[in-house]
Amino acid sequence: MNRRDLLISAGLAPLALQALSRWSVAEAQDGSRIFTLANPTGFPDLDPSTSFSNDGLVLANVYESLTRYVPGTTEAPASVAPLLAESWQATDGGKTWTFTLRKGVRFHDGTELTAEAVKGSIERTMKIGGGAAFIWSAVTAITAPDPLTVVFSLSTAQPLDLIASAGFAGWIISPAAQAQDNAWFNAGQDGGTGPFRIDSYEPGQRVIASRFADHWGGTPEGGFDTAVFEVVEDSVLAQSMIESGNADWTYSLPFDNLEAMKANPDLQVVANPSFENLFALLNTRRAPLDRPRVRQALALAFPYDDVITAGTAGLGTRSRGIVPPGIWGHDPEAPMVMTDLEAARALLAEEGLADSGLELTLTYVTSDALEALAGELWKANLETLGITLTLQPMAWEAMWDLSKADPAQAQDILLLYWWATYVTPYDYLFNLFHSEETPTFNLAYYSNPAFDRLIDEAAALSGTDRAKAEDMFKAAQRMMIEDAPAVFILDKPNVHILRSDVKGYADNPAYGHVVFVNDLSR
């Protein structure tokens, strides 16, 4: 039966071929003008109206929004900077926003940026209503009184300049492309104004984008001609690509390998705090996790420090509630649940679940080493409490489908990362815990009218009375810690690995997993 052995090796050969074919792209042109990004996931949706995932990496280089968020530094607080809008003004107590557009901006198809195009773009996104379209929910009307002026009318006062800086759903699309459907965009065509335009797209493989010569910002000195977004799901391949110079940028490599990479003179390892955190959503619609005290017991049994030490090489930090530091509304005084197996045991006993042989299922993404480690360590702790945690690694798509099933049939616990759509605490609290008819990201299936009211009111106030809104958001976070629909694990460090000859890299935590290739040079 040697034929079988042959077949096993034959089965692995395509993997090797795939690896080789990636390099042929880089060899075709002068390598120094090409910036190759090894991205650990595919790009699920390249439609700028509905994109709400890792596709943001591509779109942020191809499209532009009205404004851009600039993170705070030791010298200056965070601010919102002009991008396609040159200036803006809020009137009517924050309920009317007037944006003045930049002159001489051209779309990739040659047409000029007009107020009508901005109106049409946001209206298309709102009309489709998918992805992150909720960021525009307060907008009641958009008008274009002259070619360079757009006026937004809102139902409640909102910081629209900040909202317009979102990494999703804020992209401005050319009028011709606005008429196209989702399939058109996902066939590798774009309608942006950004410094790069999409040349070709092979789903699951790569996006190749080349510099747009007529970009309003011109070409920075030493800027790259081509950006190649390679999908490299295997972290081992990604690491060998960056080490050998076949990729210029990557992230999501095992934290344990960072020390060795820091010592490598060919690489720069950039670690920054991020707006991204890891947490476990507990199925609040399914016994016994429908009881808050059982959920609290699970939170008490979580090995926070061990996961941070072993899983992030100590680079992660404990979460205090769902809103990470650096975002307004973060609560540095929020109570932090400490690992305490005895307290967990006592709580379970009070709930009649002492050594009950309880069985729970945890789902997480197969390729995610940190999630796997968190699961394994949690499982070990729960075992001492007589709870069997079944670890169920799954492909993201399968995990997503399962989580959309009837909550009574879905997983008990799910590990998830979140990063800001735009910089507001509402984004975290609304997407993850606000009641939903059909859950999108509220995968704890949590429903609490008092909580909903609190954050909705806080959101309505955030344009006018920021201090009060902040207090309400903090109260809402404490409510979530107390009621424990989720276990808040850690705030993730943002670690990017670049070739050391790449200049100009600056991390912007508001755009998770995004690098703006236009800022870079070699």
Add this chain to the structure above:
Amino acid sequence: MRGLHQRLGWPGAVSLALILIAFGMALLAPWVAPFPDQGAGAPSIATKFLPPSADHLLGTDHLGRDMVSRVIYGARVSLSSGLLIVAFSLLIGLPVGVLAGYFGGWLDEGLMRITDVFLAFPALLLAVLMAAALGPGLLNSIVAVAVTWWPWYARMARAEVLALRGQPYVEAAQLMGVGHPRIILRHILPAAVRPLSVQAALDVGPALLTASALSFLGLGVLPPTADWGQMVDAGRKFFPERWWYSAAPGMAVFILALAFSVLGDALRDRAGGRRDGSA
């Protein structure tokens, strides 16, 4: 041992010994492993990623677990999945082959065409597809491999039965009016099973290799159960700085698969020699 090595040759005897040792370790894992709780999956963060030393002969993994213990516990999964794959495959393949060979005609045609359909797919590809459809888990991966494995036994069983069907003692039984079930069970099956069982025993090696390939691809056992294929995959991410993580389970798979292969050759040589002599 002297008799054994004469019959199998030194390589065959050594291989057999290695296989028996592996089975012994798998059976006695809780007593043989230096850190049985770690072998079963208990983490020990303080000893994370230690290189091989006197305390940990093969080092420790990303959760600080002793690799010797993990490899020994992994033998349980690998060997039992090898055995179960072969057992499940026989369970399907043997009846199909015997029925097809004995009754012939349209039944033979029908069953063998179904068998051909399964054989038409590359084995590992089909196993990966099946495992992905069933979801991860030890039993699922065993079923997935067995689905690609049974047609071989069906074809072998059919060939044996075809030869046996024309034997005078079978024809005599038929003429005496003995019923089909009895002829199959009493006269055909015992004779057909013997050559198949040798082949099946030797197939445990390749079956184990395929199961390891599946778990290497993330389609095998669920953590924290130790499994060689899954351990190689987990360790790969830390290679080459922590080479021992992948190397220990990798060597275990290599040695065991090689042992089965060498033993198989030894047994085949022996069988071949005897057949020539008696012909």
